[in-house]
Amino acid sequence: MSSFRLIKSWIGNAARQILFESPIGYFYTTAQAGAKPPHTVVGDAAIHTAGPFKIIPVPYFEDNYGYLVVDTEKEEAAIIDPADPAAIMQALRVYAPTASVAAFLTTHKHWDHSGGNAALKQTFPSAKFYGSHVDFTQGPVSYNSFYCIDSPLHGGDRFKVGRMAFTALSTPYHTKGSLVYLFDPALSNPAANMPASVFTGDTLFVGGVGRFFEGTGVDMARIQSLLRAELNPSTLVWPGHEYTHSNLVFAHWINPSSESVKSKLESANNCKASNTPTIPSTVAEEFSHNPFLVVSGSTADSWEIQARIQSTVSHQDREAVESECRQQLQAEGGGDSEELLARAILTGCLRRLKDQFKPPVSSAGLDPKL
Structure with a gap:
């Protein structure tokens, strides 16, 4: 760095x-x-x-x-x-x-x-x-x-x-x-x-997740598994912030072909115009449009996000993410799978892109915080 x-x-x-x-x-x-x-x-x-x-x-x-x-x-x-x-x-x-x-x-x-x-x-x-x-x-x-x-x-x-x-x-x-x-x-x-x-x-917003202040992609990859294992798809999601619109602008940039993202973004636009909440979402919806939950899958949307990460994340950022993920796993005893490491690197790189994301001119005035 x-x-x-x-x-x-x-x-x-x-x-x-x-x-x-x-x-x-x-x-x-x-x-x-x-x-x-x-x-x-x-x-x-x-x-x-x-x-x-x-x-x-x-x-x-x-x-x-x-x-x-x-x-x-x-x-x-x-x-x-x-x-x-x-x-x-x-x-x-x-x-x-x-x-x-x-x-x-x-x-x-x-x-x-x-x-x-x-x-x-x-x-x-x-x-x-x-x-x-x-x-x-x-x-x-x-x-x-x-x-x-x-x-x-x-x-x-x-x-x-x-x-x-x-x-x-x-x-x-x-x-x-x-x-x-x-x-x-x-x-x-x-x-x-x-x-x-x-x-x-x-931890989880509509269309996004919080910053990795005290964790890495390894932790987020494990949380992906936890949410899928512990929560019924119909579970209502009540997040701690109204970040939906800005999250979905990023989601549309990283996953432009996703119909789920387009539909959710249109709904968020309507809520923004009427000053009404975008919440709640559901676990099923988040696994369909939230890039931090979609990225590790094997769907067309997952592949599009992965390809976008590969083409846009800097070599320096990818190396930094991989290094911190490997260090964490080694400090924990190194018993986790290469599959977890791969998901962790993808998720960590996605977070780097979100942190650096600048909304398009047409989306000026959005809150890009999280």
């Missing part, structure tokens, strides 16, 4: 740590709470109801989503990624005014997902605060007063909020302790006619 790129990478990492993981970032993030109107208008189409259960998206900051999961019969609520207490409290007043808030579930340590925990702990002192044992118990002890995690979780842990059944799945790469939360209404109440839902934070 050139000296310029090393310096640029160092500056980027330092800025990220200050914004997302330092006390400075915490106080900056909490100062934004309630400062802006919702970035999208949540109407009935974005609220999912089945039997006694409701899932309500809560837009806050520039593009974040938190979520209320409400058992309307038992009048209990769980809240995912409550970084903006003002937005959460307003949603509770509108959609669940009589519900008892029993738990807060945080997907990872970044302040735009965890920054509201301390304030909400004061408001709901008896509620449990769930989060990864990696992100929230292995960092600086002084941060515990910000995170307030009192119920640390490992991947595969199952727990209930009232009768609402959740499973934490470990997805380490955006942060080492990233979790996604699987909510299965059928395990909570057999009469609930509703597909399962997965709350993915910055």
Whole structure:
């Protein structure tokens, strides 16, 4: 890697740590709470109801989503990624005014997902605060007063909020302790006619994935397998950000022949024009149009993405990706297959292209962040 790129990478990492993981970032993030109107208008189409259960998206900051999961019969609520207490409290007043808030579930340590925990702990002192044992118990002890995690979780842990059944799945790469939360209404109440839902934070977006801040293509390749193995295709996907439009612009560039991408992009254009959410997606949809899930397959779309990677990624980037993937596998004991390495290199190179992607002129004004 050139000296310029090393310096640029160092500056980027330092800025990220200050914004997302330092006390400075915490106080900056909490100062934004309630400062802006919702970035999208949540109407009935974005609220999912089945039997006694409701899932309500809560837009806050520039593009974040938190979520209320409400058992309307038992009048209990769980809240995912409550970084903006003002937005959460307003949603509770509108959609669940009589519900008892029993738990807060945080997907990872970044302040735009965890920054509201301390304030909400004061408001709901008896509620449990769930989060990864990696992100929230292995960092600086002084941060515990910000995170307030009192119920640390490992991947595969199952727990209930009232009768609402959740499973934490470990997805380490955006942060080492990233979790996604699987909510299965059928395990909570057999009469609930509703597909399962997965709350993915910055692990999986509609049409994309989060940056590899603390992981590599190896981790993402394993997550591809995890999502396919653990999640039913009908599972609803509720991500932590409204990045759909910019993600799909990239997806269309890397996979221009895909009819799934074209259809999803047209839908995202309509949502953008009407300022309405693009969520939820489904696992099946993501495996049809999300290039980070399609790339390792054996379909015509997979081959087109692979060919585009081969023709556009720089030799330097490919060597860097392959080196970091091999180093990780060797450090872990080298027991994994060449097939995993091949998928890891493809996924890592795809992430490099996404990080460097500049939207076409016709798409000017898009948010190219993730």
